[in-house]
Amino acid sequence: MTKRLFIKTYGCQMNVYDSARMADLMAPFGYAVAAGPEDADLVILNTCHIREKAAEKTFSELGTIRRYQRAREREGGRMIVAVGGCVAQAEGAEILERAPFVDIVFGPQAYHRLPEMVARAAAEQVLDTSFPAEYLPETFAAPGFSAFLTVQEGCDKFCTFCVVPYTRGAEYSRPAAKIIAEAGQLAAAGAREITLLGQNVNAYHGASPEGGVWGLGELIGALAGIPGIARLRYTTSHPCDVDDALIAAHRDVPALMPFLHLPVQSGSDRVLAAMNRRHTAGQYRRTVERLRRARSDIALSSDFIVGFPGESEADFRATTDLVRDIGYAQAFSFKYSPRPGTPAASAPVQIPEPAKAERLAILQALLHEQQRAFNQSYVGEVLPVLFEKPGRHPGQLVGRSPYLQSVHAEAGAERIGEIVPVTIRAALPNSLAGEIAPRAEHRA
Numbered sequence: 261m262t263k264r265l266f267i268k269t270y271g272c273q274m275n276v277y278d279s280a281r282m283a284d285l286m287a288p289f290g291y292a293v294a295a296g297p298e299d300a301d302l303v304i305l306n307t308c309h310i311r312e313k314a315a316e317k318t319f320s321e322l323g324t325i326r327r328y329q330r331a332r333e334r335e336g337g338r339m340i341v342a343v344g345g346c347v348a349q350a351e352g353a354e355i356l357e358r359a360p361f362v363d364i365v366f367g368p369q370a371y372h373r374l375p376e377m378v379a380r381a382a383a384e385q386v387l388d389t390s391f392p393a394e395y396l397p398e399t400f401a402a403p404g405f406s407a408f409l410t411v412q413e414g415c416d417k418f419c420t421f422c423v424v425p426y427t428r429g430a431e432y433s434r435p436a437a438k439i440i441a442e443a444g445q446l447a448a449a450g451a452r453e454i455t456l457l458g459q460n461v462n463a464y465h466g467a468s469p470e471g472g473v474w475g476l477g478e479l480i481g482a483l484a485g486i487p488g489i490a491r492l493r494y495t496t497s498h499p500c501d502v503d504d505a506l507i508a509a510h511r512d513v514p515a516l517m518p519f520l521h522l523p524v525q526s527g528s529d530r531v532l533a534a535m536n537r538r539h540t541a542g543q544y545r546r547t548v549e550r551l552r553r554a555r556s557d558i559a560l561s562s563d564f565i566v567g568f569p570g571e572s573e574a575d576f577r578a579t580t581d582l583v584r585d586i587g588y589a590q591a592f593s594f595k596y597s598p599r600p601g602t603p604a605a606s607a608p609v610q611i612p613e614p615a616k617a618e619r620l621a622i623l624q625a626l627l628h629e630q631q632r633a634f635n636q637s638y639v640g641e642v643l644p645v646l647f648e649k650p651g652r653h654p655g656q657l658v659g660r661s662p663y664l665q666s667v668h669a670e671a672g673a674e675r676i677g678e679i680v681p682v683t684i685r686a687a688l689p690n691s692l693a694g695e696i697a698p699r700a701e702h703r704a
């Protein structure tokens with residue numbers, strides 16, 4: 261009999277990807293994905309610890325799940341509840357203690373063992389937050405036309421605000437030969453675009469097939485040669501790890517899309533030093549200049565934190581100055597939120613909430629205006645769009661431009677998976693609207 265599996269995913273792209281893989285792993289055991297937790301046989305919360313009150317959120321969500329679990333028990337059934345991801349990694353034992361109805365707690369490095377943990381959960385509570393010595397082989401179902409591929413995990417940077425080095429562990433790069441083989445499988449299964457994933461993806465330094473070491477630039481060069489792969493992307497990068505080979509890849513590899521998420525966090529050297537970011541605003545500016553010389557149309561995205569401990573008005577102005585100088589196509593910005601156990605959480609001068617909120621509003625207004633102007637600049641232009649799925653309205657498809665803009669246009673479902681030239685007609689706040697350009701010879 262088919263069993264129902266409900267996964268609630270919080271946080272980053274890595275978690276979205278891990279959740280998809282958990283569903284793949286459970287499918288051979290008869291678990292089909294359900295839309296809600298109500299009468300699921302297995303509920304997984306795939307948690308994120310990076311911002312906000314993650315642990316409290318998890319416990320409150322577990323309260324809701326507990327009610328469904330009780331209802332199930334009253335009917336004589338069973339609902340297995342599992343908590344995975346970074347909150348599980350950080351607070352594993354506490355979860356089992358405070359929420360004893362939870363059956364399984366597992367860290368982000370342990371989800372490969374999910375079927376085994378579910379089987380064991382029949383008899384006992386399971387806690388697995390170990391880090392494997394070696395990244396385990398991958399299994400996956402049909403990837404879709406735009407697929408994700410993990411090349412690197414963990415982080416050794418220890419930015420003073422960040423929990424990732426504690427929850428995701430030390431930096432580990434997968435061997436290039438394995439990545440190339442998997443990319444080949446993805447391409448054979450129909451993927452046209454692959455996004456290489458890693459917490460600190462451009463710190464990649466994996467064993468090369470010839471026995472040396474490759475950085476991300478070299479890896480991208482090799483992946484671009486795989487038949488069927490028309491587009492490559494990667495995320496998330498650290499400014500210090502943008503090396504010559506990566507810049508050269510942006511110049512020389514046509515499949516490498518002209519979009520880069522390169523978080524800077526702050527424009528103030530004082531704050532950058534306190535964050536342990538290991539670079540100055542000037543160094544970031546020069547890296548961007550070099551990237552733009554290599555690929556003049558490269559679109560940039562970033563993460564920003566406002567209200568970091570000790571951030572003055574002048575520090576904050578340095579951030580808005582940097583934003584004005586660089587010009588972003590899109591960006592994410594957050595109020596600083598103290599993460600227990602990280603150095604910045606115990607810094608003496610915490611910024612009051614109203615100042616954080618005011619700075620965030622100013623920064624976001626500026627970033628939204630830049631995003632609007634960026635999108636507007638493509639109205640009337642033709643962009644190649646990889647159509648990925650049906651749009652919100654019947655007869656429409658949505659896909660991505662090279663600059664990661666979401667583009668919708670009227671097109672038949674048979675064009676899903678194709679890269680089609682689209683004339684952009686309108687720029688909306690978060691997407692573009694267009695119509696398929698008449699010339700078929702544009703197809704790439």
Ligand code: 5AD
Pocket residue numbers: 310311421422423523525563564565594595596597598599
């Ligand atoms: N407070 C606010 N934002 C944070 N980020 C990471 N940790 C924190 C924190 N403690 C943001 C950073 C990072 C992004 C993924 O989340 O901007 O780049």
Ligand code: SF4
Pocket residue numbers: 415416417418419422423424425459460498
């Ligand atoms: Fe966290 Fe990124 Fe800094 Fe690593 S580089 S500690 S993941 S913010």
